[in-house]
Amino acid sequence: xxxxxxxxxxxxxxxxxxxxxxxxxxxxxxxxxxxxxxxxxxxxxxxxxxxxxxxxxxxxxxxxxxxxxxxxxxxxxxxxxxxxxxxxxxxxxxxxxxxxxxxxxxxxxxxxxxxxxxxxxxxxxxxxxxxxxxxxxxxxxxxxxxxxxxxxxxxxxxxxxxxxxxxxxxxxxxxxxxxxxxxxxxxxxxxxxxxxxxxxxxxxxxxxxxxxxxxxxxxxxxxxxxxxxxxxxxxxxxxxxxxxxxxxxxxxxxxxxxxxxxxxxxxxxxxxxxxxxxxxxxxxxxxxxxxxxxxxxxxxxxxxxxxxxxxxxxxxxxxxxxxxxxxxxxxxxxxxxxxxxxxx
Numbered sequence: 001x002x003x004x005x006x007x008x009x010x011x012x013x014x015x016x017x018x019x020x021x022x023x024x025x026x027x028x029x030x031x032x033x034x035x036x037x038x039x040x041x042x043x044x045x046x047x048x049x050x051x052x053x054x055x056x057x058x059x060x061x062x063x064x065x066x067x068x069x070x071x072x073x074x075x076x077x078x079x080x081x082x083x084x085x086x087x088x089x090x091x092x093x094x095x096x097x098x099x100x101x102x103x104x105x106x107x108x109x110x111x112x113x114x115x116x117x118x119x120x121x122x123x124x125x126x127x128x129x130x131x132x133x134x135x136x137x138x139x140x141x142x143x144x145x146x147x148x149x150x151x152x153x154x155x156x157x158x159x160x161x162x163x164x165x166x167x168x169x170x171x172x173x174x175x176x177x178x179x180x181x182x183x184x185x186x187x188x189x190x191x192x193x194x195x196x197x198x199x200x201x202x203x204x205x206x207x208x209x210x211x212x213x214x215x216x217x218x219x220x221x222x223x224x225x226x227x228x229x230x231x232x233x234x235x236x237x238x239x240x241x242x243x244x245x246x247x248x249x250x251x252x253x254x255x256x257x258x259x260x261x262x263x264x265x266x267x268x269x270x271x272x273x274x275x276x277x278x279x280x281x282x283x284x285x286x287x288x289x290x291x292x293x294x295x296x297x298x299x300x301x302x303x304x305x306x307x308x309x310x311x312x313x314x315x316x317x318x319x320x321x322x323x324x325x326x327x328x329x330x331x332x333x334x335x336x337x338x339x340x341x342x343x344x
Contacts, residue, residue, distance in 0.1 A: 010298060011040045011069040015062065017047040017090075019271025020281035021075020027336040028073065028286035031310070034343040035303040036294065042069060046090040047077040048271075058090035063097055071293060072098075072264045075286070076271040088134075091266065096128050100257035100264045101155060102162045103127040103236065104292065107223070107243035107253070110284075111316040112324050115248035121226040122172065123243060125236020126159040126191075127257055132233045151187040151232060153194050160198040162258065163230045166296070167205055174206040175199065178215045178231035178239065191232050212239070219243060244268060251282035251323045254289035256296060263297035265289040279331045282321040287311055287339065310342035 012032075016025045032039060044062040051057040057077070066072045077090055095103075103125040109115045135148035167175060177195045179188040192209065199207040210218070212235045218225055219239060223246045229239060244253035253268035267285030275281055287307055295304035315324075319338050322329035330338075 009038050009040065010036075010071065011042055013062075013066045013069040013072045014041050014043045015046050015066075015072065015074045016043070017075035017271065018049050018078040019076055019273050019276035020269070021047070021077070021271055023276070023279065023281045023332050024267060024283040024286040025073060025075040027283035027332055028290045030336055031287050031307055031339055031343065032290050032294075034340055035306050036298075036300060046074075046094070048079060048087070051084075051087055055086055057087055058093055063094070066094065066098060066264075070262050071297060073286075073290065073293070074264060074266040076267065076269065078271040078273055092132060092134075095257055095264060098259060098262045098264065099128065100259040100262050101126065101128045102159045102259070103240075103255060103257045104166075104296070105236070105240035105243070105253065105255045105268065106292070107240070107247035109246075110248045110252055111312060112248045112252070112320065114245075114324060115252075116223065116246040118224045119243075119246040121223065121229065121243060123229045123231070123236055123240040124159065124163045124166075125240060126155055126232050128233075129155050130233030132237075149184070149187050151191050153190065156191050156194040157198060160195045160230060163228065164198065164202045164205060167228055168202065170296075172205075172227050174208070174227040176215070176226060176229050177207065177209040178212050178229055178235055179209065180212050180235075182211060188232065195230060215239060216242065240268070249323060250285070251321070252284045252288070254285050254287075254292055256289060256292040258297065263293055265293040279333060280322050280329070281332050282323050283332055283336055284311055284315070284321075306343055307339075310339045313342045314338045 016022045042065050044065050046058045046062050079089055105123040107119055107121050109117055109119045129150045131147050131149045133150050138145050179192045181189040181192040219242045244250050247253055250269045255266050255268050257264040267289050291304040291307040294300040319330055321335055
């Protein structure tokens with residue numbers, strides 16, 4: 001993680017992507033400029049719209065700038081639900097190319113009607129392997145689809161170490177390792193064994209484990225039982241979306257992917273084509289993703305606090321976008337202005 005001081009100039013590669021990414025990311029950048037005006041913004045392109053014009057969803061120039069900046073703010077992409085020759089998920093490719101191997105997804109109570117009191121958890125998802133490596137093929141003349149699930153010791157070790165070091169750093173108390181080793185003994189079994197080996201080096205941190213189906217049950221029944229969850233890629237994707245419901249919804253859910261001297265901040269929601277261009281998207285997740293970047297990567301704690309407090313203040317005053325409350329809902333632009341007014 002970065003050791004940048006509060007005064008060091010830094011660069012941020014900004015990729016708006018598709019749909020509402022082009023609305024919520026500018027809002028987040030505007031907020032960032034209020035608390036960290038020295039950050040140099042380098043806008044780049046990626047996504048389905050870019051692919052339709054240029055036949056690649058992730059140009060080499062974008063990857064190069066992302067590497068140079070070592071910090072990325074990514075919006076959202078629209079991906080077809082059917083195979084398209086030459087198309088791949090640019091965000092998945094970017095995470096793997098940059099080896100941003102640990103995806104952090106917090107779910108915390110926010111002052112909105114859809115949030116649950118007391119919820120304060122962090123899900124850490126291994127971000128580079130599992131079923132998401134994309135090794136799929138069909139057999140029997142297309143009648144059988146086969147996908148490879150890959151779990152490696154190296155990837156499990158590094159995400160586990162990062163998790164426990166982060167828990168120690170931010171003062172959390174407990175890690176729950178989630179897997180399905182009773183069925184997938186060679187893949188999830190390896191993840192479980194390696195994670196427990198690393199956990200033994202942190203005796204001051206409580207460690208327990210749950211099967212993923214049991215974890216899903218408790219996520220619904222009593223989410224307050226969780227502090228930090230560590231899990232492979234697929235389970236983390238699913239559980240973190242479940243947890244987002246307790247944090248107020250997908251429009252409020254931030255994330256940050258970390259690697260060795262690399263960070264990728266990204267709101268959890270998709271491109272939402274049904275509301276794109278209407279000026280009603282909720283920029284909260286993008287703003288809170290920027291706050292995570294400031295806090296956990298750039299180590300600018302005060303700036304992160306300011307954004308989080310301004311967002312909470314805005315929400316506590318009942319200034320909601322339409323995804324939270326339809327009556328009296330305000331626009332993306334007005335929400336951003338109200339957050340910025342609390343930063344002045």
